[in-house]
């Protein structure tokens with residue numbers, strides 16, 4: 001496995017240190033708005049924009065970290081130039097001789113599959129051909145890192161559940177709320193404050209899990225300096241750009257590859273995020289006849305592909321968190337083997353569904369899928385008033401979940417939203433074998449050689465994160481507009 005990877009990654013002199021580029025900017029015009037109301041202070045900030053301060057001389061600088069991911073966002077009125085997350089930056093990193101690695105999400109694969117009328121596997125192979133022709137060194141699969149995130153989430157849920165049922169001492173241990181959606185995290189941190197944050201799972205999203213694996217493990221294993229690697233993910237939404245820009249997803253180089261030049265450097269797990277639509281833009285900009293491209297073999301190091309060449313992974317279109325954790329908890333806590341797919345019962349609408357496990361007439365597990373801000377606000381209200389009886393909630397900001405993310409390729413004229421989602425769901429699962437994350441050989445190897453075991457100290461340090469209540473740096477800056 002490592003031989004294959006090192007062959008793939010033979011990319012010139014790795015000792016040639018090239019400083020990360022800072023100069024490129026991108027517009028987030030068209031960023032998917034998330035429909036929640038502005039806080040009062042944010043409304044004031046909005047008002048203050050129409051009354052310019054004559055003492056203000058320097059332009060206010062806005063970075064991704066300042067985005068509130070709200071519908072009244074500073075990005076809606078004008079084109080805001082933001083650094084780093086762009087096709088230009090991606091292409092210039094290749095030109096500069098960086099080791100460019102791309103991690104493709106299964107939702108983006110499905111989006112491209114529907115657009116081109118190909119299967120997910122064909123898309124993955126042709127995209128590998130296309131990206132490598134540009135100079136990308138390896139193309140991986142975030143359904144692989146998602147399996148690791150799912151295992152850590154299963155472990156975290158079982159610990160929380162036991163904590164609650166042992167002595168009832170920690171009421172904020174359940175419901176555990178999924179953490180893979182940055183739209184939801186941004187909303188929770190900046191609008192809901194500290195009461196909701198303890199409920200959110202501490203496990204990093206599949207995007208950041210992949211970032212950590214590549215920059216903190218693979219680089220060390222291959223003796224590559226992490227600052228020489230430019231890691232790009234392809235994702236279904238713009239909010240993933242905000243996630244990648246969080247300070248929590250940077251780490252400091254301790255010692256690396258036998259050199260000391262880069263010790264103390266701050267490294268970003270994911271350098272850039274491209275949406276499915278931006279990848280299509282790139283294909284079109286290069287005037288490539290994508291359908292007729294050769295199909296390359298896949299980079300197996302961090303990809304869910306078996307010996308026969310089939311893709312595999314969990315089937316939930318937003319990551320399968322509720323389903324996987326439910327099955328695991330039923331087995332570990334109650335000795336019940338439950339085969340998927342689970343029969344989620346519609347509660348209010350198709351974006352709010354639940355599934356329960358009863359043992360001896362008592363409901364012992366109650367899980368929900370809760371997608372879209374309207375449903376999400378209802379559930380938050382219930383938690384706040386102590387009326388929420390779910391043990392786990394898979395929360396996603398987008399109605400219909402990640403397949404319907406704002407960065408996906410738009411549907412064809414005349415196609416109904418319902419037909420469109422159905423076609424994406426088919427492309428997402430059609431040639432992908434349903435699998436158990438605990439049986440993924442790639443993840444087993446990662447635990448064996450790096451993380452020890454689920455929930456270990458090392459896993460907690462590298463695969464988990466923290467959330468922070470509101471930091472209104474932008475509102476302070478806007479007071480001077």
Ligand code: SF4
Pocket residue numbers: 180181182183184236237238239240318396397398401402403404405406
């Ligand atoms: S639900 Fe939407 S905002 Fe959240 S991760 Fe998925 S695509 Fe992105």
